Amino acid sequence: MISLINEGDTSLPQWNNMMGLNSDSDESENGWVHWYCGLREHYFFIVIPNEYTRDAFNLYGLRQYFPKNYDSLIELILSSNIPDEDDLADPALQDLHREAGELYGLIHARYITTPRGLQIMKHKYDKGCFGKCPRVLCNGYKVLPVGITNELRSRRVRVYCPNCQEAYDPRNVNLIDIDGAFFGTSFPHIFLQVYPEYISTSCPEPYYPKIFGFRVSDKLSIIERKGINGEYGKRAQVEMFKARPSSVQHIEKPQLLNIGTGKLPNLMVDGSNVNSSSNQDNLNSRNSEYNSTASSKTIKSSNTSNANVLAYHPEDINMNQMPYNLNSASRSCSYSRQ
Known part of the structure; x- marks a missing residue:
């Protein structure tokens, strides 16, 4: 059963501004979009203004996903009608609202990369709405939603940590059915390009397996390998290389070192x-x-x-000529920390 957020529930952030709603806007009081974003499992979403949805340019290419009832779905998204329990009990209407939610999610993936969308998502990020990195050594670094693929109905949403630059399953079980395509593969990286202050300036702390205080193996950890290959920036690469000089054999492009x-x-x-x-x-x-x-x-x-x-x-090592990887086999994007 779909559940709405209770007004007295303090376990989740209180929305309005975080969803892009203005107190003096009619859209903030009623409408399908407000109802959909107000569902408990949809607290990652923000409200898309109707003006954005009405612009056909913003929806280019989406009709192919819903060739039979695309116009009906757009009409439903823009409507002021909120479905009641009887509507949701009707299998035909259930399918219609489900497809409307999928179309809204695809529009959402585009809107959150606009200046206004990024601004609203920044506000939610500051409030910690997306959660924290489950990796203990990231010390509660705030995460961003990300899709592993842009294909609809393929993979569910993940969360991306700007500190260790890894994607994880979200801890909240309410997000288990949220499609990753509703946020896209590019959002966190565009977000960090626009707001570079959220990029960690320190290198992630590696975890070393030990037995009775002794290292189990001299092999590099995943974090160390990424650091040595410049995925955390020039400074982190030098720091890790100084700590583990023998790791030079793991550098993918040693000829780039000066x-x-x-x-x-x-x-x-x-x-x-x-x-x-x-x-x-x-x-x-x-x-x-x-x-x-x-x-x-x-x-x-x-x-x-x-x-x-x-x-x-x-x-x-010449700091000015260290490797600067924007793309590697293990990630889609990384950033240089000066």
Whole structure:
């Protein structure tokens, strides 16, 4: 059964301005849109002004999803009629309202990327309406709704954390049937481009599995791998590289790193010192080859056992030429933190 938000319920934020409603607007008092957004499971939604819905340009391409009754659905969305229990008990009317909700959701995905829509969503974000990141080490960072795909009836809505830059299932079970296409794949990234102050300026804290205080494995965590490959920005990449020098072997594009040519890097890929006894025999040959091939950003050992080993030093990294990834295999968008 569809449930409405009780006026005395303090467990959820009180809407009006958060849904884009004005106290002096007729749309805030009645109408199908107000009823639909007022449902308990729809508190991620904001109210779309009728003027936006009436503009055919804003709805371009949506008719293909509802070829049989598209005009009837638009008329229902713009109507001032609120369905009662008898209407919702009629299977035919149930289907009509369900399809109207789907069409409204697709319009909603477009409206929230407009200047006014972003402003309203910002207000909801500030109030914490979308929840917090379930990752413990993100320390309650506020999340944004996101769709995994823009295809209707494909995947339900997820929440995106600007700190760890991962998508999660929302904790609230009321959102289990909300389609991800109602928010789209681009919304959180457009939101963070318009409001960059919400982008975390610190690198996410990695979690290290331990048994009795000892690290279980030296393998990089997912957070560390992303940091090393520049997905959290230049500063985070340098910080993680300094903490784990051996992680250089996991850099996807090491040729983008600018290594200084003033001195021989003194750290090997495994974190050991080049000047140790095991590497002293190759020091002279490495110095000579490094000076002649510094532009290649690699140091090749004349010893076959150490051939093609990268040797970087954290202090040799040029911050202005660190990798800046806007796209990678593991995410759709990331941001540089200066």
